[in-house]
Amino acid sequence: MTMQETTETHRLETPASVSADAHPLDLATLYERFKRPLHSYIYRLLGSQEDADDLTQEVFLRAHVVWHDLHDHDHLSSWLYRLATNGCIDLLRRRKRLAWWPLTRRHRSSGPGGADSDEDAAYLPLESGGIPEIFEREHIRLTLASMPPEYASALVLSAAQGLPYQAIAVILDISPGAAATRISRAKRLFAEQYQRLDPAGLGKPEEE
Amino acid sequence: MNHDPELPPIPAAGDAGSQGCAVVGLYLALLDDLSPEQVQAVFRHLAVCAHCTQELQRLRRTTRLVASLPASEPSPQVDQAILAALAAHREEQVPPRTRPFLSPGRRKRQARLRFLGQLAAAAVLVLAVLTGIHLLSLAPPGAGSVFALPAHLSWSGSVVYHSETRLAADGTPYQIETYHDLGTGRMHVETVMDDRVDVVAVGDEQVMLGKDMRHHVAQWGAAAWSVDDSALDLAHLRQGLQTKSAVYLGSGRFEGQEVYRIRYRNGLVLLLDMQYNPVNLLRGVDGSGPGEPIYAVFKLMPVSQVPASMWDMRIPVGFHLGTLPQKP
Numbered sequence: 001m002t003m004q005e006t007t008e009t010h011r012l013e014t015p016a017s018v019s020a021d022a023h024p025l026d027l028a029t030l031y032e033r034f035k036r037p038l039h040s041y042i043y044r045l046l047g048s049q050e051d052a053d054d055l056t057q058e059v060f061l062r063a064h065v066v067w068h069d070l071h072d073h074d075h076l077s078s079w080l081y082r083l084a085t086n087g088c089i090d091l092l093r094r095r096k097r098l099a100w101w102p103l104t105r106r107h108r109s110s111g112p113g114g115a116d117s118d119e120d121a122a123y124l125p126l127e128s129g130g131i132p133e134i135f136e137r138e139h140i141r142l143t144l145a146s147m148p149p150e151y152a153s154a155l156v157l158s159a160a161q162g163l164p165y166q167a168i169a170v171i172l173d174i175s176p177g178a179a180a181t182r183i184s185r186a187k188r189l190f191a192e193q194y195q196r197l198d199p200a201g202l203g204k205p206e207e208e
Numbered sequence: 209m210n211h212d213p214e215l216p217p218i219p220a221a222g223d224a225g226s227q228g229c230a231v232v233g234l235y236l237a238l239l240d241d242l243s244p245e246q247v248q249a250v251f252r253h254l255a256v257c258a259h260c261t262q263e264l265q266r267l268r269r270t271t272r273l274v275a276s277l278p279a280s281e282p283s284p285q286v287d288q289a290i291l292a293a294l295a296a297h298r299e300e301q302v303p304p305r306t307r308p309f310l311s312p313g314r315r316k317r318q319a320r321l322r323f324l325g326q327l328a329a330a331a332v333l334v335l336a337v338l339t340g341i342h343l344l345s346l347a348p349p350g351a352g353s354v355f356a357l358p359a360h361l362s363w364s365g366s367v368v369y370h371s372e373t374r375l376a377a378d379g380t381p382y383q384i385e386t387y388h389d390l391g392t393g394r395m396h397v398e399t400v401m402d403d404r405v406d407v408v409a410v411g412d413e414q415v416m417l418g419k420d421m422r423h424h425v426a427q428w429g430a431a432a433w434s435v436d437d438s439a440l441d442l443a444h445l446r447q448g449l450q451t452k453s454a455v456y457l458g459s460g461r462f463e464g465q466e467v468y469r470i471r472y473r474n475g476l477v478l479l480l481d482m483q484y485n486p487v488n489l490l491r492g493v494d495g496s497g498p499g500e501p502i503y504a505v506f507k508l509m510p511v512s513q514v515p516a517s518m519w520d521m522r523i524p525v526g527f528h529l530g531t532l533p534q535k536p
Contacts, residue, residue: 028294036281037464043280053286060290140273159274162463164241177214184237187270194273 027067030076031060037161038084044156045088045149047141055091059083078170081163085153085171092149143194147186154179155186218249228253229260236264240271244513251515272371272383272504279463279498355456355468357449361484363442364391367514368486370503376401376536387518388437389511396518397434401536409433410521417521418532425530426523432535439478439489448472460498462487469493476502 038059043052062083144152150172157168169179218235219228232253235242239250254261282290371385382401388394395416397409406421409430418430438444448454449470457469457477467479467487477499479487488506493499523529 028291031290031294034464035287036279036461039282040279040463044274044277049280049283052280053283056282057286057290061293064290064293136273137277140277144274155270155274156277158238159271160277162240162275165238166241175214180215180234180238184234187237187267190270190274191266194270 027060027064030063030080034077034080035060038080041081041156041161042084042088044160045144045153046091047145051091055084055087058087075170078167081157081161081171082173085157088153089149092145092152095145139194139197142197143190146193146197147189151182151186151189154182155190158183159187218246219253229257229263232257232260233263236260237267239264239267240507244510247509247513248515255515268371268505272373275504276373278500355449355470357442357446357484361442363440363485365511366390366485366508367511368437368440369505369507369509370488371505372503374536380536382536384435386435386437387514388440389514389519390440390442391511393441394519395434395437399433399536405533405536407433407532407535410519415521417523419524419527420530420532423530423533424524424527425532426527427530427532430532433532439472439476440486445470445478454478457493462490462501 035056039052039056042055043049046052046055059080063080144156147155154168154172157163157171158165163171165179165183166176168183169176172179172182174182215234216231219231232250235246235250239247242250254264366389368388368390369386370388371383373381373383375381380401382399382405385398385400387396393412395409395411399405399407399409404422407430408419408421410417410419411430411434415428416430416434418427418433420426445454449456453473455471457471459466460469460479461467462479465487466482468482468484469490470478470480471493472478475491475493477490477493479490481487485508486506488501488503490499491502
């Protein structure tokens with residue numbers, strides 16, 4: 001059915017369409033085509049425009065360096081995403097080691113059982129000051145940052161980049177089944193962590 | 209990919225044991241990636257399993273939150289550095305050994321150096337090109353092109369599902385999830401706010417039944433709980449393009465795919481994919497920004513994928529006629 005095909009086209013950066021006309025000098029085309037999705041992906045994971053700029057640059061320069069040795073032009077999208085993922089995971093691990101990332105700043109100590117019992121209460125009320133969208137965005141970023149990087153990246157690839165699990169499997173170089181499991185766990189982990197990191201616990205005041 | 213041998217089979221509808229739910233849970237997290245057959249099998253299970261239905265809401269909310277992180281793009285100097293490096297290579301036909309442009313502040317950063325060490329520096333070459341830039345003709349996409357909807361285009365047979373978050377007068381966010389049959393105009397609109405409001409409105413332009421799912425109250429004439437989805441009315445769009453009240457803005461990129469952009473008179477910009485099927489609706493498109501999608505989730509599916517019960521306009525057993533709550 002045409003609609004189904006359309007949906008899939010919508011969701012997957014079809015590498016085939018790139019490879020069809022991608023001869024060695026078309027890296028600029030490749031860049032124009034993928035700079036936004038890749039930068040968005042990195043920015044969503046790292047939460048910093050500067051880091052996203054650096055890593056995007058790194059990915060494409062790396063692509064540039066190995067371009068002529070690259071025979072598998074059929075999976076360019078996956079390959080670029082893989083470079084970006086590895087870069088992000090490295091950086092996120094480094095951040096965790098350095099522990100300067102302000103993960104704990106809003107950490108609310110909640111009982112082990114209380115954190116995930118009510119998943120609907122985690123929206124930020126206006127009283128927390130400022131613009132709710134901005135606070136929510138930061139809340140989402142903190143939640144992602146609190147997750148193991150492998151899970152955070154799988155989650156962003158699926159939920160924000162809109163890639164199907166089969167494509168994510170290729171990017172992460174794991175089996176489709178393993179990718180499915182990882183995405184599924186990542187979503188649940190996010191839901192728990194999002195609740196736990198609820199700023200100041202304002203989302204569910206009556207439950208202590 | 210109707211069946212992935214890597215995934216366990218979807219349990220039969222009656223199998224709502226914890227084992228069955230565990231397997232369904234895996235599929236719930238991947239709902240957007242499944243074939244219509246798989247989705248149907250999952251929905252058959254959901255119909256008899258409150259636990260998994262709740263889990264689906266939880267997972268959808270996660271997806272919605274993560275998907276709400278905005279898109280971004282490289283800063284202009286990154287564009288410049290990369291295109292310069294590529295152009296340098298193109299001109300000279302030398303092996304690609306270039307050094308990227310880095311701002312002085314960033315150049316200090318350790319993390320970069322590790323990688324940059326791998327790139328032999330040919331800064332002079334890059335600079336030469338940077339100063340004499342005649343990079344690439346990157347004409348704005350769509351500029352000067354003529355746009356017309358194919359005469360045979362039809363969205364009948366498709367249901368669009370979209371979900372958006374709105375803010376009530378007091379700032380409380382609430383969700384509106386809509387199923388809209390683009391062929392018949394039938395709508396199924398669910399409005400949910402925390403644990404306060406859960407109203408489902410089903411119907412079309414003529415008649416709409418509203419159901420207060422929390423209090424089991426139904427009311428006819430619930431058009432107020434519907435949404436204005438006229439942007440997705442193909443006849444409306446055709447007419448708009450004809451009368452110039454809808455204007456083609458050229459193509460662009462949205463979440464990694466190429467789209468046609470059409471601005472309605474009310475300022476909203478409809479995105480169509482290259483097959484002229486709707487992709488999303490943007491607000492705030494102007495000179496200063498690319499706009500933001502109104503719908504966190506936007507999905508087209510065949511009518512057959514949506515259970516018929518979605519359009520059921522009978523008053524459910526246990527509901528009585530009354531007045532719906534105040535709309536947020």
